[in-house]
Amino acid sequence: MTSFGASTGSDIAALAEAKDVRGRGGRRSKAAPYLFLLPALLFFSVFWVFPFLFSIWVSTTDWDILGNLSDLTYQGLENYGKVLNDPIFRTAVRNTFTYVLMDVPALTVLGLGLALLLKQSMVGRGAFRTIAFLPHGTSAVALAIIWKIIYMPADSGVLNGMLLQLGLPTLGWLTDPSWALPSILIMTIWKWTGFTLVVFLVALFNIPSEYYEAARVDGANVWHTFRHITIPLLRPTFLFTTVTNTIGAFQIFTEVYLMTEGGPAKATEVVVHYMYTVAFEWLKMGKASAMAILLLALILAFVLVEMRLLRARD
Amino acid sequence: MNTTYDTAYGERARQEADAAQSVRVIVQGIFGVLKYAAVFFMAFIFLFPFVWTVLGSLKTSGELLIVPIQWLPKVPQWGNYAKIFSAMGFVRSFGNSVFVSGAVALSVVFLGSMSGFALAKYQFAGRRLILTFILSTMMIPYFVFLMPTFYLIYRLGWVDTYLALIVPSMITAFGIFFMRQFIEANVPDELLDAGRIDGCSDFRLFVNIVMPLCKSAYLVLGVTTFISNWNSFLWPLIVTSTEEMFTIQVLLSTLQDSYGGMRTRPLLMAGTTISIIPGLLLFLLAQKQIVQGISVTGLK
Numbered sequence: 001m002t003s004f005g006a007s008t009g010s011d012i013a014a015l016a017e018a019k020d021v022r023g024r025g026g027r028r029s030k031a032a033p034y035l036f037l038l039p040a041l042l043f044f045s046v047f048w049v050f051p052f053l054f055s056i057w058v059s060t061t062d063w064d065i066l067g068n069l070s071d072l073t074y075q076g077l078e079n080y081g082k083v084l085n086d087p088i089f090r091t092a093v094r095n096t097f098t099y100v101l102m103d104v105p106a107l108t109v110l111g112l113g114l115a116l117l118l119k120q121s122m123v124g125r126g127a128f129r130t131i132a133f134l135p136h137g138t139s140a141v142a143l144a145i146i147w148k149i150i151y152m153p154a155d156s157g158v159l160n161g162m163l164l165q166l167g168l169p170t171l172g173w174l175t176d177p178s179w180a181l182p183s184i185l186i187m188t189i190w191k192w193t194g195f196t197l198v199v200f201l202v203a204l205f206n207i208p209s210e211y212y213e214a215a216r217v218d219g220a221n222v223w224h225t226f227r228h229i230t231i232p233l234l235r236p237t238f239l240f241t242t243v244t245n246t247i248g249a250f251q252i253f254t255e256v257y258l259m260t261e262g263g264p265a266k267a268t269e270v271v272v273h274y275m276y277t278v279a280f281e282w283l284k285m286g287k288a289s290a291m292a293i294l295l296l297a298l299i300l301a302f303v304l305v306e307m308r309l310l311r312a313r314d
Numbered sequence: 315m316n317t318t319y320d321t322a323y324g325e326r327a328r329q330e331a332d333a334a335q336s337v338r339v340i341v342q343g344i345f346g347v348l349k350y351a352a353v354f355f356m357a358f359i360f361l362f363p364f365v366w367t368v369l370g371s372l373k374t375s376g377e378l379l380i381v382p383i384q385w386l387p388k389v390p391q392w393g394n395y396a397k398i399f400s401a402m403g404f405v406r407s408f409g410n411s412v413f414v415s416g417a418v419a420l421s422v423v424f425l426g427s428m429s430g431f432a433l434a435k436y437q438f439a440g441r442r443l444i445l446t447f448i449l450s451t452m453m454i455p456y457f458v459f460l461m462p463t464f465y466l467i468y469r470l471g472w473v474d475t476y477l478a479l480i481v482p483s484m485i486t487a488f489g490i491f492f493m494r495q496f497i498e499a500n501v502p503d504e505l506l507d508a509g510r511i512d513g514c515s516d517f518r519l520f521v522n523i524v525m526p527l528c529k530s531a532y533l534v535l536g537v538t539t540f541i542s543n544w545n546s547f548l549w550p551l552i553v554t555s556t557e558e559m560f561t562i563q564v565l566l567s568t569l570q571d572s573y574g575g576m577r578t579r580p581l582l583m584a585g586t587t588i589s590i591i592p593g594l595l596l597f598l599l600a601q602k603q604i605v606q607g608i609s610v611t612g613l614k
Contacts, residue, residue, distance in 0.1 A: 032516035036432035037444060039425050043485045048451045051462035058462070114356060120349055130601060131357045134364065137597025139545035141563040142586045145570055146363045149370070149579060156576060158366055161383045194360065198605055251455055254547050258567055272457050280552060285461050292458045299455065 059289035079290035089291065091266050092274040093298075095181060099270065100249040100302070106189050107245050108238065111196025118197070119204050129201065132194040140191075140254035147187045148174065148259045174260055177267040184255050184268055192248070196241050203237040204230070239310040243303050250299045271295050364590075371395070371584035375577045394584040401573075403557040404585065407565035412592070414479045414561060415543040419536045421484040423493075426535065429485070430493030431524050435506060445494075452487045456548075464552055478553040479561065483543060489535055496531040497524060534603040537596050544593045562589050 059079055061072040083089050114132065118125055135143060150159050151173035160170040173183040207230065215225045253272040256262060262269035262277070271291065279288035370378055372390040398404055432438075433445055463482055472478040501524055509519045550561040557565070566589050573582040597604070 030438070033432035033436035033438045033441070036428045036436075036516075036520070040429040040448065040485050040490060041444070043425075044448065044451055044487075046466070047459065047463060047482050048454075051459040051466070052454065054462040054465075055458055117349065117352055117356075122349060122353065128353050128357055130598070131360050133601065133605075134360060134594070134597075137541060137594050137601075138590050139547065139563055139566075139593060141545075141547050141566050142590050143363070145566065145582065145586050146367050148570070148574075149583065150363060150366065156379050158383060161381050165382050190359070190363075202605065247455060251457060253457075258570060275457060276460075276548070279461050280464075285465070289461055292461070296455065296458055 055289045055292060058286050059293050061286045063286040063289070064283045075286070079287050080294065083287060083290045083294060088266060088269060088274060089271075092262075092269045092271045095266075095268060096250060096252070096270045099181065099185060099252060100246060102185055103188060103192075103249045104242060104245045106185075107192055107196045108241060110189065110193045111241060112200050112234075114193065114197045115200035115204055118201055129198065132197050134194065135191040136195045136198075141258060143187070143191055144255050144258035147255075151183055151187075151259075175264060177265045180260055180264060180267045184252075184259060187259075188249075188252065188255060192245065196245065199241050200234070200237060203234055207233050235310065239307065242306050242310060246302055246306060247299060250295065250302070367583050368587055371580055371587045373580050375580055378579055379576060391580060394580050395588070398581050398585045398588070401569070401581070401585070403560060403565055404588075406558060407560040407562050408588070410476075410479075410560065411544055411562040414476065415540045417476075417480050418483045418543045419540040421480070422486050422489040422539045423532050423536045425485045426489030427493040427497065427525065427528055427532070428520060429490045430495075430497050431501075431520055433490070433494045434498040435501065435503070448487045448490055452491075460548070460552070467553055473553055474555045474559045476559075479550060479559075482549070483546075486539070489539065492535055493528065493531060496528060500531075501527050534600060537600040538604060541593045541596055541600075 058072075060075055060077065061079075062075055063069075063072055118129055122128075149157065151157055153160065153170075153172050153175050157173070159173065163170050171179055174180050211229050211233075212225055215229060220228070251272050252270050253276065256268050256270050256273045257276070260268040262273055272295070275288050275291045275295070278284050278291065369386065371394055372392070373384075373387040374391055377384050377387055429448075433441065467473055467478045467482070470477075472481070505523055505527075506519055509523050514522065545563065546561075547563045547567070550564045551567070554560050554564055557568075560568070566585060569582055569585050573579070573585070
């Protein structure tokens with residue numbers, strides 16, 4: 001009733017109050033927002049608060065999904081020790097780091113570069129933007145299947161077929177341990193560049209053109225305006241794309257699951273894929289939960305550093 | 315007119331100016347050509363995997379494997395599509411995905427706008443706290459919830475049912491936030507007050523006044539929710555175990571095993587093509603709004 005009284009005359013409020021009392025009882029507006037929010041609050045308690053706390057708890061136990069919860073033994077931080085000493089987990093972390101550190105800068109450079117290109121006046125700009133954005137609307141499963149076919153070894157894949165026709169040696173894209181992770185990287189960069197491009201393009205068009213005109217009058221060249229107008233004004237966009245792409249990159253799963261299953265020789269094993277294997281194939285839920293919490297901490301630390309770096313010169 | 319002053323020097327200056335002008339035109343021309351060359355190259359890179367898949371879906375397995383590459387099928391093998399449609403479970407899992415994504419989209423839209431309405435148009439104790447809480451749920455990545463939520467579903471006996479596929483996605487924090495922003499900006503307080511004076515209950519206010527005003531937002535939120543559920547993979551992979559319950563993405567991932575071999579690869583490509591179409595069509599239709607949504611959430 002408070003917002004109501006505030007937004008209109010008190011006489012109308014009084015009238016409504018009278019109606020309220022006569023009709024459904026004066027308390028209805030007080031309860032209404034809570035009733036509206038009830039489903040959401042219930043939902044987030046069951047599917048967010050509970051799983052989150054449960055994850056932290058079971059990461060200190062020897063839980064597997066088949067066992068009864070009352071039989072759990074508390075193990076303290078034993079799972080964390082096990083995970084950190086697990087050579088496959090270490091490999092997975094190293095691969096994930098390599099992947100993130102290559103993926104995020106590449107997406108930023110390509111996304112911004114193509115956005116600058118598409119910002120030029122040209123015929124069919126919208127169509128080109130749509131084309132680059134297409135992979136964003138396509139499922140990871142379909143794209144993984146498509147790229148696996150493209151990457152097929154020897155002369156049965158189209159990429160190797162093209163290399164052959166150019167007189168170049170073929171590559172074992174997904175079968176050669178030193179090429180497997182770069183191949184997945186190429187595919188995911190292809191997939192996510194469009195998203196980064198669109199974000200940068202929107203931001204570029206939001207920079208008032210007067211800034212550029214004024215700079216040009218003062219004799220600034222293209223590089224100057226890029227360095228001193230575009231880059232500083234895009235700082236929030238850099239922060240957003242970097243953080244979003246980082247969080248996304250750390251969670252890479254589907255491509256690895258469908259294209260390499262972490263192989264060959266663990267060359268593409270990444271944290272979420274290994275966690276999935278430990279949890280749902282080996283049913284070691286306690287250990288997998290410890291991995292999830294560790295990865296979460298890793299992502300948070302990474303994002304905090306990025307925010308520091310990109311916000312620094314405000 | 316000024317011929318007397320038009321000395322040899324002036325003539326040369328003019329010639330130089332002309333030359334500079336034409337150099338500029340040429341440089342601009344080169345830049346223009348390079349610009350379009352770059353853009354067409356970009357378009358080729360982004361389109362190639364899609365085009366290759368659609369063309370491949372119409373080839374015979376022999377045509378797909380020939381070197382030098384045969385780009386176009388001699389005779390389009392439409393039969394590949396017929397075969398994949400009659401393949402085990404394809405139609406069923408396609409239907410499952412339509413049903414599940416549709417149900418989730420409806421629920422996200424309805425419950426999201428209900429919560430969004432409360433957060434946008436009511437003053438009450440804990441409002442700020444609740445909003446912060448809901449927004450904070452967006453910050454934790456899904457993999458943290460995967461195992462406990464699966465356990466919950468398992469204990470409820472929902473594994474391999476539609477409930478497992480739908481219920482954990484029924485409300486999204488993004489949906490609530492998106493609807494709150496929309497309702498705050500687009501539903502006038504006066505209209506709500508008028509409704510109250512007419513004796514509308516709060517629920518009827520929501521259904522009769524707020525919901526009709528939200529049509530455009532419903533469309534955007536509904537379509538994006540549908541697409542993301544159509545494309546989601548890990549959760550359906552975990553909670554479905556029989557082919558009757560597979561979503562299209564899970565089925566596709568199993569087709570890779572059964573049809574990934576050289577001789578059936580065109581069939582796999584046909585199945586992939588069909589699976590892409592619904593999501594991509596909606597994506598193209600709602601593209602403008604999706605871009606706007608990105609710029610709203612991304613740039614604050």
